[in-house]
Amino acid sequence: MRDLEFLPEWYPQTRRRRRLVVLQGWLTVLMVLGMGAYLFLVDGNIASDERSLASLKDQIKTTDSQLAEMDKLDTLRRQLSQQTQILTRLGFYVEACTMVHTLDSIMPRQMSLIGLHFDNEEKADPSALVAARADAQVDRKLKVRLQGVCPTDVDLANFMTQLSAVPFFEAVNITYAREKSDTNHVMREFEVTFFINLNGA
């Protein structure tokens, strides 16, 4: 059967165009919504980044102040390093009175010192290779030699024990210990040697 169509051509075309317009409208709305969401997210990201930037700037300020402090410390370190080098070259300075005061503090009451000698001993590395270096290390020691008298060996032993207990006294040795009489008084005469390391850090 032949079907007749009296619907004008413009009607389906209008319908199609209308559908297209509606579709375009929806797409536009969706695009605007998408752009809005994008802008919202971008604004959020920018705000977040600005906050991060401010935080970083604060950190930089802190770091700058720390750097300034570090510069000061570095300068101090350099100064100290120079001092250390000087000390390394020259060795520690030991005051004689401080030494005497230290010995006095550990010496028994009945003991008396009859002689005290301080000698500097320097030993250089004999190898040519080390000698060729500019900062060739020299081993410096202060050799202390003391002579004294005491009533008994017990006193001497106590003194030796006290000497050995001092941490910066090294190689504490008795050179000799012998009896001595003086005007009918028998006493023990002795000589003790030890070293103090004068090398710098």
Place this chain on the structure above:
Amino acid sequence: MIRLTRAQILPIGVDVGHDSVKMIQLEVIGDSLTVTAAAKMPLPAEVKDQPELRIAVASDLIRQMLRQHPFRGRKVVAALPREIVHMKNLRLPQMPMTELPAVVQFEARNVFPFDTEQAKVHSLLAGEIRQGTEVRQEVILLAAKNDDVSALIEHLHHAGAIIESLDVEPCALYRSVERFIRRREDEGDVNVIVDVGVRRSQVVIGRGREISFIKPIDIGGWHFHDSVSKKLGITLEEAEALRRRLIEAGEPADPAARRDPVRQAVFDATRVPMEELGREISLCLRYYSVTFRGQRPTRLRLVGGEASDPQLQTLLNSALVIPVEVGRPLYSVNTSKMKPTDRRGAMCEWALALGLALKTTTSHYGPRDGKARDPAGFDKDPLNLNPGVTSSGAEVVDMTKAIRDAEQAGVRGDSIRAGASERQAAVAGNARTEPTHA
């Protein structure tokens, strides 16, 4: 229940009648049709007096029905109102089918009383006819002015409908039968459909799948109401209500009930217009038989709002040479989803809406009332008439004159006349036995 076959929802068929608006939507499930939704709303009484307001008011009803009933989508197929469809018949010499559209368009300019450039013109090839020794092609031209179509579209658009297609009523009516022709042997059958509406009727005759003849007749239910109104001295509305009541009561089996004076008065009052309608239909059948060769119609299907009137069926049966039966357009359709009130009777008033609803489908469906062909039936030729018209070139056919001419020139079927006369006599005799209220 899980449905395994794919369902296809068809657009809504919208029939805007003179007394009601009917809408029906079908669903194709596999090989069968099911009504998805259907609605019918009467037009207000004031519109019946002012037919020019009909479409405007109908658009409001369509909007309501779309909202209130479970229609799926808003796509509709509607029919152009009969008053805006102009129809002419043309007889053309034999020519190749490729040349026919151009010739038809050319001839249409001279046939219609308006500028066809501002109108949509379509043609239906009715078939070959013999004029003397010459074989011609009869073409039915259908035209509608663009302004009228646009106005209709505007009204439907305001109703919230999306117009899928615009059809003409004869095609939609014939489609309600054609879509149920599946067998090749049925494609030679001649189908006669008479749609009896409120204001007018129309006869559509087709062979197989193609329409061959369309004739509007200005007699309808309104004329029956008017006759009853004048005869009984009551208003048109009262006459309509009285006729409706009698139709719904049906033909009483008891002879005493048939002698009811009111029933008899209504019968007598409507007899004249109904006989006139029968005469017109009879002329159409004669014209068809005279003009077109091939098989003859074997039955007439009565559809439309007035088709369920048993008196009309009786009178037409007596006036016509072929049996008249009330069409059941929805018989092969599952109507379980329709309201019980709409499912009463033969549902012949749904024929147009059904045809419109089937516009967008090209499939054919099995009729539930199909039966095996009777080979003897092919030989029956109740109207064996010969045409005697000759002419050359395109000829515009005045259908009314042609039908009258056919009646005068060609009717020689005495046996047929005798059969018709016998039936008429029987009806007349029956009427004479009853008292009349003239």
